[in-house]
Amino acid sequence: MLKCDLHIHSSFSRDGESRIEEILRQAERIGLDAVAITDHDTVEGASYALRCETSLVIVPGIEVSTRQGHLLVLGVSETIPAKLDFFETLEIAHRLGGIAILPHPYHIWRHGIARKVKGSIGMVDAVEAFNSRYIVGTANRKAAIMARRYGKPCVGGSDAHHARFVGFGITFVEAEPSCSSILDAIREGRTFAGCRMTPLQTYTRQSLRNVMKKMRRHVVR
Ligand SMILES: [Zn+2]
């Protein structure tokens, strides 16, 4: 089971505070297996990360600002233009072979799409059911409930804009440590989304079951 943070912003985002190197060192330090670099409207951060020396699996991505809100796309190496219609953006994402994920779908201030575009959850490949930047959990819970209703895989991410928050949102993925294996597993729903309750370095493969038990209240499938 791989521990992945699938939603991270670097200094390639206009509001990102940490350099890619700081993000990678933090992710390595806390024991993550993979990170997705998902800067706002650019894949430059992700491309840069792919050229860095690291033991982590790098999943390239982008958080696209559509006219109706944010759409997270994993597995693309081309920048998808901003400010297009949600449906058009989704089509481009799929044409490029990417996985389209609705991030923070029910967050009112943070460009959540699900309230604005009816049926959007049914059209994406996965739903971000845990985003660590929520202050209250209701929007996360609603995202998890809707994902289950539509039979969509759930993922979790920190949405970190500073390296110290990397790993605060996690997706446990049943995959081999490679980008393509992780992307396949997300598509096929072999994921658990959750939050970081204790320092990750205390998680071991043997104790994962106990950790999952402790996290039950915060874990969604
Ligand atoms: Zn966002």
Ligand SMILES: [Zn+2]
């Ligand atoms: Zn974000």
